[in-house]
Amino acid sequence: MTALTEAPNDEHLARVMLAYASEPGDRVTGRLVNDFGASETVQLALVAPGADGSEGGAVDHWRKRVSPRLNMDRARDALETTEQIGAQLLTPDDSKWPEEMNILGDHAPLALWVLGNAEHLSAEASVGIIGARAATGYGSHVAGELADGVAEQGQVVVSGGSYGIDAVAHRAALMAGGPTVAVLPGALDRLYPSGHKQLFERIATTGALVSEVPPEATPTRWRLLQRGRVIAALSSAVVVVEAGVRSSTLSVAAQAAEFGRCVGAVPGPITSASSAGSHRLMRDGIAEIVTRVDDVTMMLQRAGAHPGRTLTPDTASAQVSSSSSPARTTGPSR
Template sequence: MTIFSLDETIVSTAVKAITHRDGEEPANDGARFDIAERFARATWSGLAEPGDVVAGTLVRALGAPAALGALLERHKNARILEALAEAGVETVSSTVLSQALDRWAPRLGSTAALNSMQSAARCGARLIVPSDAEWPTSLADLGEHEPLALWVRGRPAEFRRASHSVALVGARAATGYGEHVAMEMSAGLSDRGVGVVSGAAYGIDGMAHRAALASSGFTVAFLAGGVDRFYPSGHDALLTRIASVGAVVSEMPCGSPPTKWRFLQRNRLIAALSRATVVVEAGTRSGSLNTAAHAAAIGRPLGAVPGPVTSASSAGCHRLLREYNAECVTNSEEVIGLFLAVGEALPRRGDERGAASGTGGERGAEGAGEEVRGADGAARRSGETLRLMDALSNRSARRTEELAKRAGLGIDRTRAMLGVLQVAGDVIEVDLGWKKIEP
C-alpha cells in the first residue's frame, strides 16, 4: 500500500510522530487520524510560500490530498479548473493556475515532506491542522491567506490559550524607554491572565517575551523559518524557555530558513492570532508597522505607545496615532481596554476553559499579496522580486534551478526576472550561475 507513491507504513509512522506523543490524546478528539490529510498539509507547507492564495484556494476547494495528488499526477490545467468549478470556485484563471504550478514544480520532491517531518519529530515539534482542537479559530479572519498548517514546539494544550492574547511588537533597535514600557505592559497583561504574542526578535519582541515568562504568563513566539532552528540564534535560550511553557510556532516546515518575505508574511499570523495589537516602539520603516497594517486590515484593535517627539525610534508609533486611528496606550490597563473592546472576557489565571474556544525591522507589506508596500502605501519591490533577491548570494553563485527552488518561483519566471535584475544592475551572471550585487 502506498500514499502519494510512498510506502504507507513510512508515511503513517512519520505523521503519527508529529501528531501526538507521550500518551496525549489524539488531536482530533479521539477520531481516526487522517494520515493523507496531514501528510498533504505538511507537504503543502513546504511547496508554497506563506500567503500563497492559489495554494490556499486549491486546498480548501479540493482538499489537501486531492490538491496534492493533482500536482503529483501532473493534471492538466483544464482538469484542475473543472474540479474547482465543481467545487464552486471560479476565481482562478488558467494563466494564474499555470504560474502557480510552475512555481511549485521545483519543490515537488517526493522525500522533502518526509525529511521535514522527521526533523520535526527529532526536535519535538507537532503539526497542527485546522481540524485539530488546538487550531486557533481566529486565523480564519485571514480568509484566503489563512495558513494551511502550523508547526508548533511547546505544550499543545497550552496553545489553546493563544486565543486570549495581545500582540506586543516593536523595533529591534529599541531604546531603554521602549524596553521598559514593553516589560511593564507584558508583565501587567500576564498578571491579568492575558497571553503575549510576538516575533522573538531582539529589542521590543524579546523584552515582551521575557517579561511574560518572568511573570509566569503565557507567551507565543512566531518564527519566519522552521521551528527546528531558533532565530535569532542569540535568543536560543529564550525560545527554548518559551517552548517549555508556551509555544514557538511557524507555518514553514523544519529546515526552512527565514527570509525577508517570510518575516513579512509571519506578521499576519501575529496580528490574526491576537485579539489586539500594540506597537510599543517603531521607527518609520520598522517591520512592526507591517504587523499593524495586518491587524487593521482584519479589524483588530490597534494601539501605539507614544514616545518623545525627538525620538526617531517612536516616529512610527506617532504616525500610527496621527494617520491610522491607533489608540494611544501607555500601560497594561489601557491595553486591556483594547482587549475588552472586541468583547473578550478576561481569563482567570490558570483557567483554560475560556481559552479553548516583528517584526524585527523588516520592511512593511500591505496584506499578503505580491506587491510589497510600506506603511505609507508606496509600492516597493514585488513579492516575487523580494523572494528572488533573498535566494541570491553575493558570495557564491547559484544556478537558475536552485534559485527557483529557493524562491518558490517557476524556472521560466526566474530566468525572466534575472534578466530584468541584470539590466537594473542588481545581479551578475558568472560561470557558475548568478550572484547578487550589493549596493
C-alpha cells in the same frame, strides 16, 4: 530526486509537501486547498501544464512554480523531524488548531508547527506586543512594563521572537510567570535568531513556539514579513511600542486593524525616529494611545476577550481621566 507521479492520500503529508513547495501566504495554494483539499491540490499540481485548459492562467503559472518542488520523501522526513524535536504538527482538522487562523482565508498557514503548549494559541485573551529591533531604553522599559502587567492578569503575550521589543516582551512575561507565544519566521529545528536559543527554550517550557514553515526552512525577508499576519491573527489586541516610519511592524498593526483587532501604540518623544511610526499609527486613526496596562485591558474588553482582571465602568472612566497619574512601576526594572 524521483519524479512525483501521484498525490498522497494523507492530508497531513500533502499539506507538508505544499508547505515546502509554496511560500507562506501563497493565495493560489491557499484557495485550491480550501476548495479541494490538500491531496487534490497536489494532484492538480502534477497535471501537465495546459492539459486541463488552464494554460496561461493563474493555476497554470502556479503549477509551473510549485510542481518541481513537490517531494514526498522530504515531507516524510519532515514528519520524522517534527516528532524527534518534540513538536506538534497542526492542521485545520486538528482539535488544537487555532480558529483565529481562519480569519486569514486563502492566506492562512497550510500547517503550524508548535513546540510547547498549543492551547496557548487559542487563549481567550492574548496581546501582541511588538516593535523595533533597535529598541531604545525607553521602549524596552515600556514594553517590559506592559508585558509584565498583561502576564500578571493571566493573558498571553504574543510576539515575534526577534531582538529588541519582541525579546523584552517575551522575557517580561516569563518573569511574571505567564505564558508567551513566539511566532518564528524559520523552522523550529533551526531557531532564529540563534542568539535567543535559551530564551526560546524557556518559552517552549511554559508557552509555545510556533512556525508555519517546515523543518530545515530558513528565515527569509518574505517569511519575516508574513509571520506578522499570524501574530495579528493570534492576538486579541496588538500594541506597537516603538516603530520607525518604514518598520514592518506597521504592516502588522494595519493587518490587525483589518482583522477587527484593537490596535494601540505607545507615544514616544517627538524627536525620536524610533517612535515616528507609532505616532503615524495614532495620527492616521489606526491605533489608540497606550500608556499603561489598564489601557490594554480596556482594549481587550472592547474586543470581547476575557482579561483576567475586569475593570468596572466607573474604574475605567476614572483611569482614562486621570492622565496625570503615574504609570505602573511594578514588574522587572530595566
